[in-house]
Amino acid sequence: MRARARKKMKVEMAKTEKRRTVAFALLMIAGLILILVGSVLAYTAIVRQRSFPSHSDFNEEPQQPVNGISMTADYWSFEPSTITVKKGETVRLVITSVSNMMPMMPLMFPDHGIDIEEYDIDYTLPMGETVTIEFVADKIGEFHFHCSVYCGIGHEDMHGELIVEE
Numbered sequence: 561m562r563a564r565a566r567k568k569m570k571v572e573m574a575k576t577e578k579r580r581t582v583a584f585a586l587l588m589i590a591g592l593i594l595i596l597v598g599s600v601l602a603y604t605a606i607v608r609q610r611s612f613p614s615h616s617d618f619n620e621e622p623q624q625p626v627n628g629i630s631m632t633a634d635y636w637s638f639e640p641s642t643i644t645v646k647k648g649e650t651v652r653l654v655i656t657s658v659s660n661m662m663p664m665m666p667l668m669f670p671d672h673g674i675d676i677e678e679y680d681i682d683y684t685l686p687m688g689e690t691v692t693i694e695f696v697a698d699k700i701g702e703f704h705f706h707c708s709v710y711c712g713i714g715h716e717d718m719h720g721e722l723i724v725e726e
């Protein structure tokens with residue numbers, strides 16, 4: 561009886577051993593997978609970090625400063641109506657269409673426009689909205705601009721001057 565019990569115990573122990581080995585192998589595999597995933601993530605992070613400096617390298621190239629000019633288009637004038645910039649400058653006109661002078665006018669004529677012919681600029685300026693127009697002032701001179709959308713009796717008076725200096 562005792563010998564049998566011993567044998568049974570031995571079999572039990574062998575089974576436990578086998579289970580342990582399997583568990584160990586599974587742990588090893590899980591560990592390997594973790595290491596693999598970890599290194600892929602780390603590699604991606606490093607590559608990303610490396611790609612950022614290269615972006616800033618790109619930005620280090622001499623960048624054109626932007627000359628931002630805020631304007632309003634009202635009934636019936638642009639404010640300011642004379643814009644003076646330097647040749648070669650990137651000009652950013654930020655124009656808001658308002659109705660401070662004639663509050664009821666938008667009911668009939670809701671839009672203005674701006675047309676600077678020599679610079680191929682022609683934009684509609686919807687009431688209450690802000691339109692951003694960007695261009696490079698590459699031509700020297702005085703360029704007339706005017707409202708390009710009929711906006712009532714004073715429409716013809718709505719004009720101004722873009723002066724591009726050397």
Ligand SMILES: [Cu+2]
Pocket residue numbers: 671672673707708709710711712715716718
């Ligand atoms: Cu107009």
